[in-house]
Amino acid sequence: MAARTAYHHGDLRRTLLDAALDLIAEQGVAAVSLRGLARRAGVSHAAPAHHFTDKAGLFTAIAVEGHHLLADAMTAGTAAGGGPGHGARGAGDGDGTDAPAAVLRELGVRYVRFALDHPAHFDVMFRLDLCRADDPGLAAARERSGALLNSAVPGGPHGPRRRGYVLAAWSVAHGFATLWREGSLARSVGDGTPENYFEEAADVLFAPADPPAAG
Amino acid sequence: MAARTAYHHGDLRRTLLDAALDLIAEQGVAAVSLRGLARRAGVSHAAPAHHFTDKAGLFTAIAVEGHHLLADAMTAGTAAGGGPGHGARGAGDGDGTDAPAAVLRELGVRYVRFALDHPAHFDVMFRLDLCRADDPGLAAARERSGALLNSAVPGGPHGPRRRGYVLAAWSVAHGFATLWREGSLARSVGDGTPENYFEEAADVLFAPADPPAAG
DNA sequence: TCCCGAATCTTGTCATTGACAAGATTGCGG
DNA sequence: CCGCAATCTTGTCAATGACAAGATTCGGGA
Numbered sequence: 001m002a003a004r005t006a007y008h009h010g011d012l013r014r015t016l017l018d019a020a021l022d023l024i025a026e027q028g029v030a031a032v033s034l035r036g037l038a039r040r041a042g043v044s045h046a047a048p049a050h051h052f053t054d055k056a057g058l059f060t061a062i063a064v065e066g067h068h069l070l071a072d073a074m075t076a077g078t079a080a081g082g083g084p085g086h087g088a089r090g091a092g093d094g095d096g097t098d099a100p101a102a103v104l105r106e107l108g109v110r111y112v113r114f115a116l117d118h119p120a121h122f123d124v125m126f127r128l129d130l131c132r133a134d135d136p137g138l139a140a141a142r143e144r145s146g147a148l149l150n151s152a153v154p155g156g157p158h159g160p161r162r163r164g165y166v167l168a169a170w171s172v173a174h175g176f177a178t179l180w181r182e183g184s185l186a187r188s189v190g191d192g193t194p195e196n197y198f199e200e201a202a203d204v205l206f207a208p209a210d211p212p213a214a215g
Numbered sequence: 216m217a218a219r220t221a222y223h224h225g226d227l228r229r230t231l232l233d234a235a236l237d238l239i240a241e242q243g244v245a246a247v248s249l250r251g252l253a254r255r256a257g258v259s260h261a262a263p264a265h266h267f268t269d270k271a272g273l274f275t276a277i278a279v280e281g282h283h284l285l286a287d288a289m290t291a292g293t294a295a296g297g298g299p300g301h302g303a304r305g306a307g308d309g310d311g312t313d314a315p316a317a318v319l320r321e322l323g324v325r326y327v328r329f330a331l332d333h334p335a336h337f338d339v340m341f342r343l344d345l346c347r348a349d350d351p352g353l354a355a356a357r358e359r360s361g362a363l364l365n366s367a368v369p370g371g372p373h374g375p376r377r378r379g380y381v382l383a384a385w386s387v388a389h390g391f392a393t394l395w396r397e398g399s400l401a402r403s404v405g406d407g408t409p410e411n412y413f414e415e416a417a418d419v420l421f422a423p424a425d426p427p428a429a430g
Numbered sequence: 431t432c433c434c435g436a437a438t439c440t441t442g443t444c445a446t447t448g449a450c451a452a453g454a455t456t457g458c459g460g
Numbered sequence: 461c462c463g464c465a466a467t468c469t470t471g472t473c474a475a476t477g478a479c480a481a482g483a484t485t486c487g488g489g490a
Contacts, residue, residue, distance in 0.1 A: 049478080
């Protein structure tokens with residue numbers, strides 16, 4: 001890579017974020033240092049401070065971006081950003097109006113796909129000890145991605161048994177993604193794709209052997 | 216705390232581990248430093264090196280201990296350490312031989328309880344980027360705790376649909392524990408206990424509204 | 431078109447950390 | 461009782477995060 005000669009980098013913030021994401025995906029969060037990222041971007045050791053203030057600021061920016069990307073992934077392909085209702089793939093009924101269970105299942109598949117496609121974002125998003133926990137942008141982004149799962153259940157998140165569904169759906173997606181990412185699941189199953197395995201797990205929740213009573 | 220006067224601490228390894236666990240539970244993994252732990256234990260900055268070689272050695276020791284504690288928690292109260300079959304609390308049948316679903320449910324409850332009771336261990340156990348990933352003791356400990364979930368399903372872990380159950384059971388327990396620990400779930404539910412909420416989620420898997428077909 | 435100031439950098443410094451080396455102390459086994 | 465391994469202490473160096481002071485330049489306003 002040719003050494004940079006201009007004083008102004010041009011897009012140092014994005015460059016540093018991308019360098020951090022690559023490093024995290026390869027070597028984990030613990031490998032990140034501001035000076036290392038600055039070297040990689042070809043700037044002085046203090047240049048990142050202007051864009052992120054400090055190391056916690058860098059991780060906060062990654063977490064905020066991750067929550068928004070996740071929320072986008074969970075709403076892609078839908079009208080008014082309400083969720084994957086229309087056109088969603090899932091074990092739902094065929095009349096065009098998806099059962100809530102099918103919507104939750106599809107959200108779970110997208111959650112796991114997000115984690116696999118954005119491993120570094122996913123690793124950082126739930127590491128509040130690395131972030132500025134009181135950052136308003138982070139709180140808003142977390143709220144946005146969390147609310148989507150709650151909104152997917154008809155009757156609101158406080159209906160009977162529906163809270164159990166939301167907790168189960170979110171937990172199984174997050175747990176699967178985390179354990180797959182860390183290697184525990186991959187070690188104990190065969191060599192299929194993680195998405196296929198996740199769908200096996202999701203079908204335990206959403207497509208039981210005996211179909212549930214209507215309602 | 217009175218300053219230590221003897222040259223030999225007596226049980227420095229345990230003291231450093233406990234200091235690290237307290238710090239992690241309070242401020243997160245990122246707050247740990249070997250020198251900080253040494254000060255807390257009243258020894259010189261290089262004393263920890265004898266017990267752990269380096270920082271990765273400290274985290275590896277915590278992860279190994281955690282996996283064994285988790286395995287112990289999941290086998291407590293059973294004969295021959297095979298799982299919580301006899302005397303387990305759960306939505307199982309009453310004839311003394313627990314349904315596999317009830318056993319998985321009870322394992323999940325214990326998994327979450329472990330995470331809540333040992334937050335620092337739980338945080339470190341799945342952070343391979345902090346550990347010596349090739350440590351044989353760590354590999355064995357991970358194998359032990361992971362195998363328990365696989366062994367709980369009759370027909371072995373490769374039976375039809377049973378792999379989905381194991382993946383779902385492990386994922387929902389791990390996901391719930393991680394998200395609760397991080398605060399995402401607590402923010403979106405009321406003020407019940409985490410165990411009660413987990414049981415709501417677990418019942419979606421293991422106690423569906425319509426009981427599953429026999430077999 | 432020019433000027434000024436904000437944005438964006440560079441260089442330097444200091445405290446802290448991890449890792450390593452050399453040496454001191456002591457408890458336990460032979 | 462002695463020797464050695466285990467367990468420490470003191471010191472050093474490179475790297476890091478944070479902060480300060482100053483340099484450069486780009487864009488907006490007069």
